[in-house]
Amino acid sequence: MGVDTLTAPTEETTREGSEPQGGTAPNRIITILSPKGGSGKTTVGVNLAVELAARHPREVVLLDLDLQFGDVAGVLRLSPKNTIGGIARRWPVDSANLKLALTPHNSGLYTLCAPLTPAEADDVTAAHVAGVVSVLHQSFPYVIVDTDPGLSERVLSALDMCTDVVMVCATDVPSIQGLAKALEALDVVGLTAPRRHFLLNRSDAKVGVDLDEIEKTVGAPIDVRVPSSIDVVKATNGGVPIMQSRSNDAIVKSFERLADRFDSSANAADAPSSGGRRLFKRKG
Ligand SMILES: Nc1ncnc2c1ncn2[C@@H]1O[C@H](COP(=O)(O)OP(=O)(O)OP(=O)(O)O)[C@@H](O)[C@H]1O
Ligand SMILES: [Mg+2]
DSSP, X not given: OOOOBOOSOOGGGSTTTTSOSSSOOOOEEXXXXXXXXXXXXXXXXXXXXXXXXXXXXXXXXXXXXXXXXXXXXHHTTOOOSOOHHHHHHTOSOBHHHHHHTOEEOTTSOEEEOOOSSGGGGGGOOHHHHHHHHHHHHXXXXXXXXXXXXXXOHHHHHHHHHOSEEEEEXXXXXXXXXXXXXXXXXXXXXXXXXXXXXXXXXXXXXXXXXXXXXXHHHHTSOOOEEEOOOHHHHHHHHHTSOHHHHXXXXXXXXXXXXXXXXXXXXXXXXXXXXXXXXXXXXOOO
16 A cells, blocks of 8 residues: 555545546445434444445444544444544644554454544544545545534535435434434535435334424435334443344344445445455455
8 A cells, every 4th residue: 555645635535536437436435414413323333334344344444523522432342542633633644654543343344433532622623534534535445434413514524525425313303303404504515416315213213203204304215214222222332233243133124224225245236346445455
């Protein structure tokens, strides 16, 4: 792997510019979005990443952009030695240092974890986010970005670069209305290029809002439904994502369906190539 200095992304490293030549689909940058807290972003991001890594070991990186209170490391029981905070403080850094900052997980997934303290989050700017996402995109077929609630500049920076957005919504009115407002805001600022995937979390909760109403308010059909289950909470608390423990069939099937939307082997017509340069060589 060459050692490229990380700077602000150039035209060549943006979404369009990184598309491989020869008609193959681009690698994927998948941002997990929900303007409201607690709707299930991290659960979705972690399980999608683990499932894609099971299918494509060492080709998936999960970036925790919940910079103040990111919990990817906690949910995966990782003890990161380096984080995106350290990358920002050593800026500009080269891709070799970025490689050293990744923390591997036993599922075959790599993570770039959030800073260890909320104060360190201030060190990370939108330009850092763009630079980091850009280099990861050149190296990994799948970059998955977990985010914090809201549409901060740093989240917008990831959205500006991504190929796909997974819009996570819970079944409560604030979550539904919040997502509708967020999508309107993205339309206003022209962030319409990423393909949108609408995931309804806790979709079977009987809380007096029907699915038609949710689709109408958000203005998009629901693509994937994830039911509610105590097994999800147990998986979060136990440090083993449900796509590894496979303790609940319905939840597993939901996340498989979500992964199928991005997976070349599951859906050739809609597939990203695995043609990006890799930071890590495959074993065997
Ligand atoms: N389908 C589900 N069924 C039951 N519990 C769930 C489900 N999805 C998520 N949870 C639980 O809800 C809690 C919040 O989920 P999660 O941390 O993924 O949300 P988040 O959107 O990332 O929150 P934050 O905005 O704070 O980052 C966790 O305890 C998780 O285990
Ligand atoms: Mg979260």
